[in-house]
Amino acid sequence: MNYNSFNTPVSLRQMKITDVFWKKEMELVRNEVIPYQWEALNDRVEGASPSFCMRNFKIAGKMNQEKAQKGDKYVEPQYSFRGFEALPEDPNHLEEKFYGFVFQDSDFSKWIEAVGYSLTQHPDPALEKIADEAIDIVCGAQQEDGYLDTYYIINGKDKIFSNLRDHHELYCFGHLTEGAVAYYEATGKDKLLEAAKRFANYIYNYFGEEEEKCKGYPGHEIAEMALVRLYEVTGNRKYLDLSSFFIEQRGTKPYYFDSENHPDQTRKEENHLKYSYHQAHLPVREQKEAVGHAVRAVYLYSGMADLARLNEDKSMYEACESLWEDMVEKKMYITGGIGSTHMGEAFSFAFDLPNDTAYAETCASIGLVFFARRMLEIKPKAKYADVMERALYNGVLSGMALDGKSFFYVNPLEVNPIACYKDERKHHVKPIRQKWFGCACCPPNLARLLSSIGSYAFTESEKTLFVHLYMGACLTKKIGNQDIEVTIQSKFPWEGHVAISVRAKDTDFELALRIPGWCNGYQISDLEQFEIRKEDGYLYLKKNWLEEEHIQISFQMEPVLVAARTEVRETVGKVALMRGPIVYCLEEVDNGKDLHLLSVEATKSITLIDKKIEHESVKAITAFGKRTLKTEENGLYQPFKEKQSKEVCLTYVPYYVWANRGENEMQVWTRVE
Template sequence: MISPKTFLLVLGLSGALPALAQRADYPIQAVPFTKVKLTDNFWQPRLKTNTTVTIPASFQRCEATNRVKNFEMAAAHSGKFATTFPFDDTDIYKTLEGAAYSLSLCPDKELSAYMDALIAKVGAAQEPDGYLYTARTIDPAHPHAWAGQERWEKERELSHELYNSGHLYEAAVAHYQATGKKTLLNIALKNADLVCSVFGPGKRVVAPGHEIAEMGLVKLYRVTGKPEYLQTAKFFLDARGQHKGYDPKSPDPFRNGQYWQDDKPVVAQKEAEGHAVRAEYLYSAMADVAALTGDKQLLAAVDTIWQNMVSKKFYVTGGTGAVPGGERFGQNYELPNATAYNETCASVADIYWNQRMFQLHGEAKYADIIEKVLYNGLLSGVGLDGKSFFYSNAMQIKNSASFAQTEPARAGWFECSCCPTNLARLFPALPGYVYGQKDRDIYVNLFVSGSTDLAVKNKAVRLTQQNNYPWSGDLKFTVNQASTSDFNLLVRIPGWARNEAMPSDLYRFAQPSDAKVTVRVNGKAVEYQLKNGYAVLARKWKKDDVVDVRLPMDVRTVVAHPNVRDNVGKVALQRGPVMYCAEWKDNEGKASNIIVPAGTTFTTVEKPDLLNGITALTATVPVVKVDAATNTISTVRQTLTAIPYYAWANRGKGEMMVWFPQRVTDVDLVTRQAEEVTHAK
């Protein structure tokens, strides 16, 4: 990638990089995904499926559902907006972003040519002053009902004009970094210049109703060095706090300041609140702006909000946003199973946020959350086929009654299809979450076989990982460089390997384990300093030095904080980073009748031919049986088979459970029939 200063000259932009950008930034930088090559058996096949199946299917569905047609009609200023939501433009932007990342890893001339043609259509739909919003441009006299008669009129409530812009910016930066082409970037910069001219002190004041413009503006600032982009991103943060919060008496209680994270100034916010996806995009932007400006109040606020989320508003599978009404965070400890929402987009946003928190603080707890979300609550959002998805991610499917409240099966597409396209852009960027670097410190956050090329004090270093994670805790790291290098290798020791189920008291292991993490260098056991959750290995590294780390992979039972009422007297199952569930297919057609008493012993079973290869858990446990002929209930011994939570719903529709009672305390009698599940963003 060319330097920002050279980029300014190429584009003919005025001004140099602001001095602030040279002084302040994230203390830790992520190693770019283009410098990390994955070779593992878990993530690499999934990235390949994303490239060969998910992204092509997403483009095809954008064509088939008239999302592309909207841009064509906007260019012609003729026709009628052909889809449902004014933010449908973003499905094209997100897929372009994912495809751009994918091109960096897997060059594809045919895909590149298709993207060029699609970008041309996007550019043709842009108005002369930079405005880009097909829901208005197609027929300005009759815009989308959510848009208002004038530009930006309903930005806070419904229009999503700045939300569209934010995803455009994210896609444009990805495309430029991947290809060196400025076609989409020029479109984004023209739009961003318009946004900066409209919003700011003494101009229009509004806090974006659906955040992401802030994150996108920061990315444009990083690429161009243009201070107005960072200033406008900060302005959008500072504009919050002008509207009333939640009012249960309102006819629409979820459309309010709290829902938009707009009921308090951002520096006064202390809890994760409102629409979860919007919130976590906001918190990501707060971290960005805090890093780039040194704003200590902003940093303190985002730290406090993070602590609230992981302590009181986070599912054991990594899902966030418990409440379907408003797709929002609930109250503290409001984490119901039967109605759990856990939007897939919220998991994507949570990964973005926690990566930024790691870069700010260098603590392993943020990477622990990334890992939990990746292997569980996010990965469950896409089927093994790469083209079927969950919008929400259930915690239980218990007979037909729960079908009315949760999704019992994946769908190929949604009328509001933000989640599939969000996954399409997240997966190919995954290599960029594996490593971080700060001067002589190299952080290993994720355990994924492959290699990365780094520079420490201008000396080239290649670090290679070999493992069978997440099924095995045996990790091997090989250092390869031309000459001796003096640096610190910081290997994350996951919280779950240190008897910490969460970096809070929201979840804990039912029983402590005395299994130890061991570290060897060139075959010899070493003592190491544990700092902020990392094993710090400081030495003069020689060519082909080998570090072996062994993480204990015992099956653990997890219990929730007693204030989480749905999980009192229940346990969840965890092995390594993977949370498990029981599904009907493996358990004689039911999962809601299983009891896991204290002291249950589990056996791990490798199943290479099941669900693309998994390690399953088995145990003999009591299950509840009903004899309909005699109206009697009894318990019998049966084999429980548990599979990784991410893999459920790939073999048809039926019961699924994450939390298991340890003893029988009640019996549900269910009569309600199933209903349809719908979504509205």
């Protein structure tokens, strides 16, 4: 493990994203998703599930004002096992109590994080004013001691941290902290950051190795990596120590969750597999297999990677590497989706990757991107960036409609709409995107990731700029007392052409370019003028830089039919189509019904075409194929005879744009001739 290679994300304030593809997505978030989210947080979206998020903060703030008169008496909350307060028959006459899931506070936190990132790229005084007013409401709910979770503030604080496994207080704290740091770094305003610090101090005084402190840890991870961000922005070591405590304590015996009074008492210490859902079945350094709830898992692994980097912890890095390899080589869909089963939104066993019942939650792919970048910060290996790129262009972008007004929670690789409605095993799969969700984690997660996309494209060490994703941008970097400038123009993902200009005269600046794993060849202009080294899939370029240098790169980007390992039973005899980082699929609207009757001919030519889908210009692909003909047959089964077929032209579209033209069948994997 080479600690000298550590690098950090380029600050969003040091860059301007100019990329045609990603800037469009960012503007969609800014103009559509962020305002829409704000309406949803305030329960003003007709036909969408109410959030109650801001309402809960307002009630908690009002209770703070009335606390001296009413006291702080605990009222037993009326929650189900999942902690959701059912609506009264008349939602227009709500009582002054907590409504929604126990993690409802986090909806605001993810929204304010997206706002912060967006403001770095597009200053917006009107949006900033709304955000400041929202922060006032949230901070008004904070208790004098620093505690800030509306579920327990409203219901009574005498049971705080009594159900760490299920009740998400530390999860809500984590998102609050992520949002506070993002908003502070964007605007310089620290009101929310100070609230997050006060809550963090409260938690630090409650949890820890000292005998009198609680030995628990989060049921749903994110506090671990959020505390690292708080440490990095404040320099206060105790936040890093608290993150380390939560991670090191996890999975140790006796299992902490056994000491809590849960509605279900079936989880006994001797059956440690029950704890795998929370990644609490083994100490983290002993975990070699990605298990349990997929989002929780990659959030934990991200925190582990942070600690491995900051503490120069080789064994922690090795644990992260083992978990990465298990996940990517045995449990990841071709789209970068993870978590194949809806039962627990979880990882299944190795190579169990069903297409039509896939869960592949949008948030899980987002968490995979978090993990990948943190592994890149430790060691820039192209394999991490390859997966990050795959997840971004496919498993993440598919979660949002092209107009930014509807969303997928689940991202299957095969859909028959009839099954979505009539097969209980597939009720989690939706054939069309939804306006909003009662458990609304995916839309705001999308917003915060896309608004900060530049921090995943570029990282830097003292003298090196790493280009992990080829994204149009203007960046500045300081080497010694001198500012250098790098401008990137990219035609990704539709073409493999990249132009880079560098202004780094009289510096020993080094440019590290990722060579994508999908690329069979590339050309770089005037390569002989550079000092060159290749390492872990990156090409490092150094020279005696002149006033302004220009580099032209062309990556081969050809359509490729891809097969899965034979252990993946659901795809034997089938292929998927990729071009560059984009996974393609067949839709009924282009190819007719009964997609399962289609096959693609592997030996015939594949053609690239331009196509418009809901005003989106994409590169589609046509290929020769066959359609098995239906025959009039007596009985459900009959003796085998070769089926008749006819030649057809298949039209493939990028997976991320599917379901933007109405409800229809879709499939990624197709039989091959």
